[in-house]
Amino acid sequence: MKYIYLLLTTFFASISPSQNYSKLGVEDDIELGFLERDFETYFKSINPNKRIRKIITTNSQNKKDTFVLLLSPTSKLISIKDKRRYSPLPFATFVHREFEYNNISELVESRSFTKKGRLNYMYLYEYFSPTKKKEVRFFQNNKLKNREVFKYNTDSSLKSYIFYCGNHNQQKAKYSYEYDYYSKQEIKQIRYYNSKNSVKRIWNYDCDKKGKIEDKKEMQVCKNTGTDIRGYSIETIFSSNIKGSKSKTTSTYYMFNGKKIQVRLEKFEYNRNKEYRTLDIHFADSLEPFYEITRFEKNGNIYLKDRVEYSMFSASKKIVSANHYSFYSRNKPKWQSKSNFNNNGFLVERITHRKNKPISKTTFTLYGDSIVKKSVYNKKMKLKSETTPKINYY
Numbered sequence: 586m587k588y589i590y591l592l593l594t595t596f597f598a599s600i601s602p603s604q605n606y607s608k609l610g611v612e613d614d615i616e617l618g619f620l621e622r623d624f625e626t627y628f629k630s631i632n633p634n635k636r637i638r639k640i641i642t643t644n645s646q647n648k649k650d651t652f653v654l655l656l657s658p659t660s661k662l663i664s665i666k667d668k669r670r671y672s673p674l675p676f677a678t679f680v681h682r683e684f685e686y687n688n689i690s691e692l693v694e695s696r697s698f699t700k701k702g703r704l705n706y707m708y709l710y711e712y713f714s715p716t717k718k719k720e721v722r723f724f725q726n727n728k729l730k731n732r733e734v735f736k737y738n739t740d741s742s743l744k745s746y747i748f749y750c751g752n753h754n755q756q757k758a759k760y761s762y763e764y765d766y767y768s769k770q771e772i773k774q775i776r777y778y779n780s781k782n783s784v785k786r787i788w789n790y791d792c793d794k795k796g797k798i799e800d801k802k803e804m805q806v807c808k809n810t811g812t813d814i815r816g817y818s819i820e821t822i823f824s825s826n827i828k829g830s831k832s833k834t835t836s837t838y839y840m841f842n843g844k845k846i847q848v849r850l851e852k853f854e855y856n857r858n859k860e861y862r863t864l865d866i867h868f869a870d871s872l873e874p875f876y877e878i879t880r881f882e883k884n885g886n887i888y889l890k891d892r893v894e895y896s897m898f899s900a901s902k903k904i905v906s907a908n909h910y911s912f913y914s915r916n917k918p919k920w921q922s923k924s925n926f927n928n929n930g931f932l933v934e935r936i937t938h939r940k941n942k943p944i945s946k947t948t949f950t951l952y953g954d955s956i957v958k959k960s961v962y963n964k965k966m967k968l969k970s971e972t973t974p975k976i977n978y979y
């Protein structure tokens with residue numbers, strides 16, 4: 586979950602509105618993304634030749650199912666019920682979600698239920714193309730609450746984005762974005778409108794060399810490109826807003842079969858004309874098979890680091906070998922977690938440290954390809970609890 590959450594927060598913290606921005610359905614993105622990684626990490630590596638149908642964890646004391654995950658024949662999540670007291674799912678101690686897909690595996694509906702089985706909220710999705718949403722509707726207690734509408738140009742670039750809210754039959758646009766382009770790949774200008782359809786902010790991408798802003802509503806965004814000693818392309822985007830605040834984003838990538846392969850992302854901000862780094866991400870590829878994200882405080886100290894290492898990384902197969910996760914205080918690790926995986930990418934052990942002292946350990950033991958025993962140990966390394974998720978196949 587940490588990995589997905591950090592990617593999302595990084596994504597939504599960009600200097601200007603993303604062309605793929607979607608406010609509704611964020612919970613779906615988080616949970617589905619987390620579960621996909623969870624599924625890949627814990628279960629898919631058990632038997633890659635079989636398709637998992639159901640994963641069940643049962644309470645050893647009362648014999649009641651505490652976690653049930655149901656997957657489609659194409660490994661898409663159909664439903665999840667999570668009654669564990671400390672659920673790994675974000676912001677939840679009880680979860681009952683159901684998902685529906687169309688015939689090309691696009692998510693078209695998600696539903697959330699209360700403990701008593703009552704429908705709590707629902708998202709409906711429509712698509713312009715397999716990778717682009719056309720409309721997202723959010724219902725609570727069977728009443729339409731919010732709606733997003735995406736419009737596209739003939740070349741499939743995003744033309745506008747509108748967010749509606751209000752009562753079911755009286756929804757009004759709360760805000761919107763419009764996009765202009767030099768070409769399909771090059772954004773020219775983004776305009777932000779309020780509920781009265783008045784322009785409140787403009788992002789210009791024409792890069793005045795002096796960074797001059799003609800209007801208080803305007804924000805200057807400049808992009809430069811270059812290469813490093815390896816021949817990789819470096820793309821730098823510099824932004825200054827109406828208050829004079831400045832920021833910089835640097836992306837490093839190389840081209841492979843006509844596609845950009847990003848290997849690094851850095852974000853910088855400025856305080857009293859002094860540059861400081863806020864984010865550094867290394868993306869895994871076949872040449873450097875590890876993913877690492879580092880976040881920094883304003884004084885340059887590290888406060889979070891997450892590293893995932895792969896023994897194999899390709900378009901067709903990815904095998905995790907280790908995961909290191911650390912929180913820092915005054916630039917020193919305060920809380921650390923290390924996960925180890927076997928040769929198939931199955932998680933076998935996770936040890937958590939606080940101030941360099943172990944506080945817990947969790948082990949996973951596989952019996953055949955249908956039962957996984959999860960054993961949790963306390964800081965004295967004494968067994969605290971055991972659960973046995975069972976796996977059913979198609």
